Amino acid sequence: MHTAVRTSLPETELAGRAHFAPHARVAREERQEERRARTTSLPLSIRALRKSFGDNEVLRGIDLHIPAGQFVAIVGKSGCGKSTLLRLLAGLDKIDAGSIGFGQDIQPEDIRVMFQEPRLLPWARVLGNVEVGLGRDRASGDAHARAEKALSEVGLADKRDQWPSVLSGGQKQRVALARALVSRPRVLALDEPLGALDALTRISMQRLLERVWRDQGFTAILVTHDVAEAVALADRVLVIEDGRIAHDVTVNAARPRQRGSAELAGLEGSILSHLLSADDRT
Ligand SMILES: Nc1ncnc2c1ncn2[C@@H]1O[C@H](COP(=O)(O)OP(=O)(O)OP(=O)(O)O)[C@@H](O)[C@H]1O
Ligand SMILES: [Mg+2]
Structure with a gap:
């Protein structure tokens, strides 16, 4: 069953953390050792998941299994419920019906979320933010x-x-990524983390993201508007439509991937046509 987790910016952690008993410190350090020993990724199983806001039925029965370590991208038109799904699986919002499971009990550090805006603390230096x-x-x-x-x-x-204010947009997002990675998450959920970056910075961030995913092996769930980004990075692209997963597209292209290759362009074209035909029906 689902266990509540925090975002990569756990505001409540900022107060009252400095004082704890020595035996608690030892226990904590032992727990860290344990964590480092098991840097395994987590699988995700979502069953009949539903979420409404008032009479707006956003998610109407999501069924999904993500094997541990897979890189999944989620696309769909604006307002289809991508962020809602991410928030539910990260425990940031309550589900109405159905279940989200990770195959075992999870710790707050196991899941981290990275958002489109870096959300850095302006009064803390870069290291403190991480x-x-x-x-x-x-x-x-x-x-x-x-x-x-x-x-x-x-x-x-x-x-x-440095202070966050002197960093470029891409550097701020890299700090946010470091903050999300520092606890060695077993699932990393990303909600359009590169959406505000220029094209070149975006490609370099995509490469960085792919590298850290390969190095650390967490399960990655990336919400993006950019279908080219989805097929460049993911093992699998899910298209959400009418509150359900309408298409589940496997991307078999070998890594490192050749951006702009005929294989990726073909997949991108077919996913885009799903999205556009859904748009035409509304
Ligand atoms: N806290 C909330 N209260 C009320 N309605 C909400 C809330 N959060 C989301 N919604 C509604 O749920 C629907 C899905 O929103 P969501 O943010 O998940 O869409 P999205 O697919 O992420 O869109 P975008 O691509 O624009 O980011 C929208 O109609 C939105 O207005
Ligand atoms: Mg969104």
Whole structure:
């Protein structure tokens, strides 16, 4: 069954974390060791999931199994419920009916969400912003080291002491990615994380995202408006329509993928035609 989790910006973690008993520290550090030992990704099983807002029935029976470690992209026209689905599976909102399971009990650190806007804390330096992603482990002895490592993974080690305000849009998103990765999530949910970036920065972020996914092996669920991005990154593209998964398209192209290849362009074209025909019917 579903266990509530926090976003990559757990505001409630910001207060009262500095004080805890020494035995709690030991227990926490043991738990961290345990986590590092099991960096396994999680599978997801969604059954008959429904969600309405008032009389607006947004999700009308989502059935979906995502194997551990798969990279799934979700596309669909604006307002079809992509963000709603992501929020439900990240435990940020309550389901009305159905179930979301991960095959086992999960910890808050197991699932992280990255949003379109970086949501950095303006009063904390870059390293401090990344440490926020550690949640309960933020006060542990190796928090700095772990945050530095996450920053290196996104190529921003040299920005650790900067304020967020001096970073470019792409750099801010890389900090947000480091914050999401620092707890070694087993599922990373991404809601149009690259939507506000220029084309070149976007491609370089896509490559970064693919690299960290390959290195760390988490299950990735990416909501995007960009079908080319979906087929470039994902193992599988889901099209949401009328509150259900209308198409489930496997992308078998070998990695690293050749953007613009005939194979990807063909898949992109067929997904776009699904989307456009759905649009014509409304
Ligand atoms: N908190 C809320 N209260 C009321 N209605 C909501 C709420 N959140 C979402 N909705 C409604 O649910 C529907 C789906 O919204 P959602 O944000 O999931 O769409 P989306 O597919 O992510 O769209 P976009 O591509 O524009 O981001 C919309 O009609 C939206 O107005
Ligand atoms: Mg959305």
